[in-house]
Amino acid sequence: MAKFLFTYRLTPHATTAIAPAEMLMGRRPRSLLDLTYPNINSRVQQKQQRQKQSHDKTAQVRNFNVGDSVYILSHNREAKWITGTLIKRTGLVSFVIELNDGRTVKRHQNQIRHKYDQYSDNKLPDISEIPDIPIPSVSNNPTDVEAVCDSNADSSDTNDNSKSVMKPSVATPRPTRTRKPPNRYGDFVYN
Template structure:
């Protein structure tokens, strides 16, 4: 891990310590009142506590970076301090480039406080870098940061989850999935043969999360989904609940179950 540091200023009455990571191109900017060794060490210690201690640090030959206090700081943290050639700023080209990015960002934000104007660095961090093709934040953190531009491109995953949730809420069988039938309970099941639309039976076994084997009063065993089953008033009263259909919408008057227990089966259409 190699980082480049440099000072720029005075700008807007401040000096700015600029640090950039050589791998991800991530940039950190710290405004200071004056470029002193003590202030520089404090700001670097703050940055390193967030992103970790680098292996190499490249800087110019300013008095701040060649002082004994700064030398002790890099040695105590086992950092290889590389100083560029005197009077040759391009030797620290990455640091100089970071300085230009900062100057341009501050020039674009002509109003607001200093803290607000420094938020222009955020745009740099989320923009794909010309040398890597990937934004600095993606290389450093492995993820994308959300910005106001994302409002123009809604998150597809969130949209799908929202639609699925809405479908679940409005699905007429949604309430049924929360109710479990036990063996032996009296129910009505939908009859798909000629005769009465609903026939009585008893729950025999559970065959799936929402499906049951129902033994009809005429002895036949049919398989039905929970949406095709209605509890009887008798079973509701037996459970101590109110005499109402808790499994789905009430049966329409024209679909009321037959009074007789057995329903003739159409000879031309076997029961499912």
């Protein structure tokens, strides 16, 4: 009786053209007859192709070649990323990198980043090329600001290089509240 009901519920209904079990569960349950279907591989390939397309939308292509300058993830506390050069490929996704200090380390491609520069020619800018920009200091005390403005007016007449630098004002401590322990046992009476 159970086999009969199972096959009956798998059979598409004449009115709805959908099997009752499929309407109930939202999928078609497998039977012995499903094992004889020769076209199951094409369905699997279609599903894998859809999965690949959705994966490729967000996947990053990482192509590393021997001799590339890269940043690698450091496992010590000195710096998070260290520069080095790829010297050998040891597998599909693993590399040997020679660091700038002469050490060689092995890293997975997830721990390697290209050493790109956002400016030009894939080179990082030299520190000597970066101009020194004076950073103005800010003070909340109006008397310090007036004193600096007066000193800047006097010094601009004599020499521009001798500008005074404001010293940060010392903040006065905030008032503290008076603290007292809670009166837990104040109402307790000894007999």
